[in-house]
Amino acid sequence: MPFDQKREHTGKRHVYGPVSSRRLGQSLGVDLVPMKSCTWNCIYCQLGRTKNYVTERREFFPQEEILGEIVAVLESGVPVDWITLVGSGETMLYKGVDALIAEVKKHTAIPVAVITNGSLFHLREVRDELLDADAVLPSFNAGSPALFELIDRPAPGFTYERHLNGLVQFRKEYKGKLWVEVMLIKGLNDTEEALCDIAEALWLVAPDMVHLVLPTRPAPEQQVAVPDTDRIERAFEVLSSVAMVMHPVKGSMALEGAEDLLAAVSAIVSRHPLQERELLDALLSRFSGDRSAASGALDDLFASGRFERHTQAGEVYWISRQQGRQS
Numbered sequence: 001m002p003f004d005q006k007r008e009h010t011g012k013r014h015v016y017g018p019v020s021s022r023r024l025g026q027s028l029g030v031d032l033v034p035m036k037s038c039t040w041n042c043i044y045c046q047l048g049r050t051k052n053y054v055t056e057r058r059e060f061f062p063q064e065e066i067l068g069e070i071v072a073v074l075e076s077g078v079p080v081d082w083i084t085l086v087g088s089g090e091t092m093l094y095k096g097v098d099a100l101i102a103e104v105k106k107h108t109a110i111p112v113a114v115i116t117n118g119s120l121f122h123l124r125e126v127r128d129e130l131l132d133a134d135a136v137l138p139s140f141n142a143g144s145p146a147l148f149e150l151i152d153r154p155a156p157g158f159t160y161e162r163h164l165n166g167l168v169q170f171r172k173e174y175k176g177k178l179w180v181e182v183m184l185i186k187g188l189n190d191t192e193e194a195l196c197d198i199a200e201a202l203w204l205v206a207p208d209m210v211h212l213v214l215p216t217r218p219a220p221e222q223q224v225a226v227p228d229t230d231r232i233e234r235a236f237e238v239l240s241s242v243a244m245v246m247h248p249v250k251g252s253m254a255l256e257g258a259e260d261l262l263a264a265v266s267a268i269v270s271r272h273p274l275q276e277r278e279l280l281d282a283l284l285s286r287f288s289g290d291r292s293a294a295s296g297a298l299d300d301l302f303a304s305g306r307f308e309r310h311t312q313a314g315e316v317y318w319i320s321r322q323q324g325r326q327s
Contacts, residue, residue: 014061015069016267018080023137023179023211023246024113025081028073031088032097033060035270038089039119041153042141043221044183047088053155057095057120067103074108082135084113088270091116098129105132113137115181119158121166127173135177137211138167143197147189167205179246180207182239184214185224190231195238202242210245212236218310218317255282261297266306269320276309276316 018026037060041050070083083104085091091114101112111134118138120126130136140163142148148160171178182198184190189198202210212235214226227235239245258264268274276298283294301307307318 013069013263013267014066015073016264016270018078019268024084024135026079027082027084027113028070028078028080029268030066030070030083030085032066032085032091032094032100033087033089035088037087037093038117039093039155039158040090040117041155042117042183043151043153044185044215044219044224046217046219049220050089050153054089054093055155055158057093057126059095060093063096063100063103066100067107070104071107074110080110082113083108083110084115085133086115090119092120092126092129096129098132101129101132111135117152118167118170119154119163121170122162123166127166127170130170131174131176133176135179136170136174137179137181138170139183140164140167140180140198140202140205141183141185142189143194143199143201147194147197151183151185151188164201164204171206177209178205178207179209179211180205180243181211181213182235184212184227184232184235186227186231187223187225190227190235192234192238195235199238199242202239207243210239210243212239212245218319255286258286261286262301262304262306265301265318266320269307269318274318276318279318 014031015028016031017029019029020026033054036047036050037054038045038050039053039055041053074080085097085100087094091097097114104112112132113135114130114133115137116139118140121138139152141151142160145160148154148163154163167180180202182189188194212232214232215224216226236245255261255264265274265279279301280294280298283297284291287293287297302309302318306321308321310317310319
């Protein structure tokens, strides 16, 4: 459908942030799918469990609606380093990502990244839709079928072999930055055997970089934990034989330009749990270091009733009240 043809707005806010990270700087998140529309049911997923698998691609929301929100943020003058297409589930279930990327590039020179689990890369149409992205960040958490089933818990028919072969084929066709993300989980894929299996498989994929990440946010399954320091160091050693390894430093939010503070924070928390300490730091920046004003704003936000507090590994996180009921 042409982008100048208007359709009724769905009411969903698609754009959130910018959120700062070592990987993508000031990243403007663009959510393309309904909550927990996913091909996997990962044990570490910060969004909770996948109640019903979604495997059919479609345009869940009008593209002109999404583009309009992106353009509005860009015109506001908020600093943005990357426009990052993500999903409250699997991003590439959204059909027409190539058209959206093309339209974004008509409006700005800011690079576009796509975060995905990579489960649909066996489909040529999915690989083709990503060719003009500046960076693609797929997941690869296991180097064996058994661990793949245990950690990623895919929908029926989404096998380890299909996942790996799809990534290998995509690498052959894609000329942009391929940054593979590995979620390291204590006692599961941090063993010597598991790390070597991942490295062996990634040799076939040949990523430009490996992003090692840890399950620091609340997870739906109790067995999910951050590995011991020695295992994290060993993971760096083993995976560095394949490509440069990055351990992303936890970022912060940019709330200074948010006209509606409650809406801005709600948009972020609806996508992933938010560390209370990180939120307070962002509020301190917004109020020029005035701790009293920042603390007052924090209390007012929580008093809205939209959030719940959850403690994991000694850190307090905010989750949406609706998500708290579903988990």
